[in-house]
Amino acid sequence: MLRVYNTLTRQKEVFTPRKEGEVKMYACGITVSGDAHIGHAFQALIYDIIRKYLEKKGYAVTYARNYTDVDDKIIAKSKETGIPADEYAEMMIKRIDVDMRKFEVDDPTVWLKATTNIDKIISFVQELIKKDHAYATPEGDVYFKVESFNGYGKLSGRKLEDAFESVRIENEDNKINPLDFALWKSAKPGEICWDSPWGKGRPGWHIECSAMNRTAFGDQIDIHGGGRDLIFPHHENEIAQTEALTGKDFAKYWIHNGLIKVNGQKMSKSLGNSFLLADLLAEYSAETIKFALLQTNYRQDINIIDNLFPEADKHLYEFYKDILAVEESGLKSDGYTKEIDESFDKAMDDDFNTARAIADLYGYFKKIKQELRENNVKAVEDVNQIKKTYSLLGFFTKDPKAFIKYYEDKNKKDEAIPSEVLDLVAQRTEAKKAKDYALADSIRAKITELGFVVKDTPNGPVIEKL
Secondary structure (H helix, E strand, C coil), X not given: CCXXXXXXXXXXXXXXXXXXXXXXXXXXXXXXXXXXXXXXXXXXXXXXXXXXXXXHCCCEEEEEXXXXXXXXXXXXXXHHHCCCHHHHHHHHHHHHHHHHHHCCCCCCCEEEEHHHCHHHXXXXXXXXXXXXXXXXXXXXXXXECHHHCCCCCCCCXXXXXXXXXXXXXXXXXXXXXXXXXXXXXXXXXXXXXXCCCCCCEEECHHHHHHHHHHHHHCCCEEEEEEEHHHHHHHHHHHHHHHHHHHCCCCEEEEEEECXXXXXXXECCCCCCCCCEHHHHHHHCCHHHHHHHHHCCCCCCCEEECCCHHHHHHHHHHHHHHHHHHHHCCCCCCCXXXXXXXXXXXXXXXXXXXXXXXXXXHHHHHHHHHHHHHCCCCHHHHHHHHHHHHHHHHCCCCCCHHHHXXXXXHHHHHHHHCCHHHHHHHHHHHHHHHCCCHHHHHHHHHHHHHCCEEEEEECCEEEEEEC
């Protein structure tokens, strides 16, 4: 029995879709103001896995995902690059699609874009005005009346008065209440815009997802997903404007994934610690990155430390060596070990607990080694089941020899580096984690004396000969 954590009720609940056997799921996608980073990849991976596991459970899943292809950040990038905003967004979508396909995340059932739903957005806003949940200003802006919706704050747990301290308030003179948020923004000179009953302008961020949801699914959905940073104000505002319009509860289950941190700090462009997906894929296999990310429960933050991806790489390498040993053992069987699949389902039924499912692998492969030593055909059946079951997470779908070669080729460079230098680099990494920068600098000096230099990169330290 599948249980999911519902942000709305703040507890795990037995999953029961609105219509038996069918699931309508929407996840907020990427704002295409820049290249995809590891946070985008993690979020896309999580909802892809949720979709696939629901399908494994027998549900017919319609999964919609959007690209935000018009907003303030995209307009700023357009001005910076001199590329028209619509052309810039389209260019970035193509680049992001390339990275995501290399990451081996499947497309959703339905792709949605804000710019192809402008008429639906305008209609949505008009209906909110008619119901007195929104108002237009003489300048051509339209705002949602937050105080007109009694349920405001039910997702985040914030009261209206708390929201003043939790979100930046734009105190435009034409707002009735500083907390009211924009549904439609009047166009500034040179900005991308569309004609509307209120003049030339563009949609606000929050209304885009509500209108696209309604376009794809109607008034109600089963699951709405996104990163935890979207709970307030984005998802709170989605609930307000959608339920104010329809009079029905919007999403039955709100699912939110954790955020990415780098050495304990929130990942952000301003801190210069963002991991671009393309850069990671140039260094590690998609399978390795997934293995590293999925070892943490999806609702928790992931802390990327220097050895996270190398350790994941090493574990997969050892697993693939065991798989190859079984395949070359001469043992034959078409059987499967159903207990492995049952244990996987038990883990995933507990709020999609990939961390527990991955932890089970270490015991399975220890057992496989023993079965091989005993020349037991059960080793083949275990491997058959592992490959079948764990493919849902994106694991063990490759030729073992190919992964083993990838790993060994990538790690050959370390063979020419003396163990003394490798030890010093490891010591320096620990010193940096402890924020003992004086010690780290002294270790770097020792490394230099031995004829090597260590460079810090987003993928960890790189050692080169002087």
